[in-house]
Amino acid sequence: MTTFQELGLSPELLQSINNMGFEEATPIQRDTIPTAFKGTDLIGQAQTGTGKTAAFGIPLIEKMDTKSRLVQGIVLAPTRELAVQVAEELNKIGQFKGIKTLPIYGGQSIVRQIKALKNGPHIIVGTPGRVQDHINRKTLKLENVHTVVLDEADEMLNMGFVEDIEKILENVPTERHTMLFSATMPKQIQNLAAKFMKDVLLIKVKASEMTVKNIEQEYVEVKERQKFDALCRFMDIHSPELAIVFGRTKRRVDELSEALSKRGYSAEGIHGDLPQAKRDKVLRAFKNNTIEVLVATDVAARGLDISGVSHVYNFDIPQDPESYVHRIGRTGRAGKTGYALTFITPREIDHLYTIEKITQRKMIKRAVPSVSEAMEGQQQLALEKLMEVIQQDDLSGYKQTAVELLEENDSVTLVAAALKLLTKEPDTTPINLTDEPPLSVKKRRPNNRFSDRRRSGGKREGGRPDNNNRRSGYSSRGGERSGAPRGERSSSSSRDGGNRSSSRDQSYRSQKRVREDNKNR
Ligand SMILES: Nc1ncnc2c1ncn2[C@@H]1O[C@H](COP(=O)(O)OP(=O)(O)OP(=O)(O)O)[C@@H](O)[C@H]1O
């Protein structure tokens, strides 16, 4: 066990960490904070929900000069919601030191952001597109930035943000401290490290599996047309506290959230085509438990930390194993338990095997529950509600009526009627979802997914020189700091785990993903 005192935090930060209820450092915090204090460029990899935000947030804030009113630190994140969340956490960590963090992201009034930027924030957390916009408008100056963090670095790379990041970093002094964080670090991340970092140290929290142990992982094989009924039955049995249902496309999310609402679930959808105000509203409602089911594209797969998410349903199998890891990582956070169920259609079984192989974790096969099983699940829930009222509420105001009722009815009939009233009986309102074709295996293009995306994505095209003049190196925590020039480091890929290299895996991983446009992130 490592305490934050042992990590040498200032009294101000110890106070905020204490206020946040953190008692001891998580492994990634224990391993990265001392290295980050030394100013070493690093890549931090640890499972979802294990405190990577504070792992970079603590050293970032410790390094801020409170007397300055200039921006000294910048964090880039792939989605707007994540930028907001990270800024909130940094504001908590920095509150007693007086460090101000400002989120800037697309979809929010630029005028409002310009005003806020004038208030002298020390740290900016932003999505690449909007940050660049402010740089171009000269409303954000990065010449005094000494620390840069790329949160969910591999996702920003997947999305083709690498050029935006490069442009942003051209505005930051080269003598800077750069940190990359994610739960997954595909090999292509080395290109990013080579581009943006110096003598990089890879700090990877060792785990036998990529996903956290306390998430129960199951799958169900079902025909496309039967998926929705199966989902409803599973949810009736599980009665999740809060659930996220992931769909592959925006249309899927729209249709699913509407269909779930029709069947009586309290559900709303979120994806990149919705106006930001709507996205904010839906997420707020989910966090406040006003809605119980969030239906989402992968826009909600990364980094979001919502307490109470007990179940994740992959209604459509994710596009690649990394996406799987992040999606299910929305549950089982900070040591809590969680549950994840993945739906596959018969032709998608190979994708499931690939996920299992890469995560090093087997999923348990489940059969589609019958209507009566779903009904039993709901009855059980009603029973629990009833027992809770018996134990916790004052029922004296109801007892006289109960006595009168019992004079005319037998007790079993009465209790059965009460249970019926409390039970949400399976709803069979007809639903017609547009079929999604099964996830297919396409031929892998040469090199890597990054180059695929550059060719295919509007904003990602139009290349730029592939190189900058930054020195680069890449070493594992084990010590062998290679320092080898780019192009000579292919051997270092073995650190990623030899199990990742079968051609089938690669072709799967390199598929062009049905992703949302960068601008919507
Ligand atoms: N030392 C700690 N003790 C207790 N809780 C912590 C500690 N550090 C972080 N947490 C809490 O754990 C939760 C998960 O943290 P965080 O969002 O930083 O995870 P993450 O590793 O970035 O996950 P992801 O890979 O999904 O982005 C948050 O609610 C955070 O406040």
Ligand SMILES: [Mg+2]
């Ligand atoms: Mg995170």
